[in-house]
Amino acid sequence: MHAFRNILRTEARLYLRDLPTLLTTIGLPTLILVVLGLVPSLRKPDPTFDGQTFVSYFAPSLLVVTLAMVGVNILPAVLATYRERGVLRRLATTPAHPAALLAAQLVLALAGILASALLLILVARLAFGVPFPRHPLGFTLAFILGTAALLALGLLVAAVARTTKAAQALAVPLFLVIMFFGGVYLPRFLLPDFVARIGDYTPPGVQALLDAWTGTPPQPLHLGIMAAIAVAAGAGAAKLFRWE
Numbered sequence: 001m002h003a004f005r006n007i008l009r010t011e012a013r014l015y016l017r018d019l020p021t022l023l024t025t026i027g028l029p030t031l032i033l034v035v036l037g038l039v040p041s042l043r044k045p046d047p048t049f050d051g052q053t054f055v056s057y058f059a060p061s062l063l064v065v066t067l068a069m070v071g072v073n074i075l076p077a078v079l080a081t082y083r084e085r086g087v088l089r090r091l092a093t094t095p096a097h098p099a100a101l102l103a104a105q106l107v108l109a110l111a112g113i114l115a116s117a118l119l120l121i122l123v124a125r126l127a128f129g130v131p132f133p134r135h136p137l138g139f140t141l142a143f144i145l146g147t148a149a150l151l152a153l154g155l156l157v158a159a160v161a162r163t164t165k166a167a168q169a170l171a172v173p174l175f176l177v178i179m180f181f182g183g184v185y186l187p188r189f190l191l192p193d194f195v196a197r198i199g200d201y202t203p204p205g206v207q208a209l210l211d212a213w214t215g216t217p218p219q220p221l222h223l224g225i226m227a228a229i230a231v232a233a234g235a236g237a238a239k240l241f242r243w244e
Helices: 002-017 021-038 053-082 086-091 099-129 136-160 164-181 191-201 206-214 221-238
Strands: none
Touching: 002 021, 002 136, 002 221, 021 053, 021 099, 053 086, 053 099, 053 136, 053 164, 053 206, 086 099, 099 136, 136 164, 136 206, 136 221, 164 191, 206 221
16 A cells, blocks of 8 residues: 555656646646636527537537547557566566556546536636536446546556557547547537437437436436446457556
8 A cells, every 4th residue: 555655656746747738738627618618608598508508518529528538538548658668577576566557547536527628617607608517416427437448448458569659559449439428529419310419328428417417317227238348348348458
């Protein structure tokens, strides 16, 4: 436990020193929300969104931004870089097992994701009158499972990528797919129905987040698929992961 605390402290210092990545990870979704919220027409209730404003409708999709950046971009790149530079191999010869470094990275990833989500929800509420998630339990469950699914996918990328470049080559297409089906590039109401339905089951499961935010309990199938992806990808990463 002492070794883990030391590694976590060191990794946290490195994480906080990288201000561009830190600010982008935490602040980008909120920045997009503010830019959209400054457009008056996007703050007016619209029948297209069941009487919601576009800003309210789009807010859950903005959660996908940080989840995708951290889960499938930053986490695999960091772990692949440590493997490529021999950090993981050297740790294996010390009392601090490389698993402690992996755990520290997961803790920092979760902290960044949580900070970004809280900032987005608070700014949406205080600046634009977007209601807090109306089904808190369902939203929390959907958020946890969606986050777990994306982090597990990121660990799977890190497990099979031996170099930083290989991790980036695998992560970028996955990131683009997640952002597209999550309704970030194009709002989901503009997507063909079958594409939107695929997005329902693509991590992090934005439809479950949207349902819970607007007060509808998430569908068990949506949550179950996220849980299944998290377990399957996590098991695959555990089996394939090599420290060197």
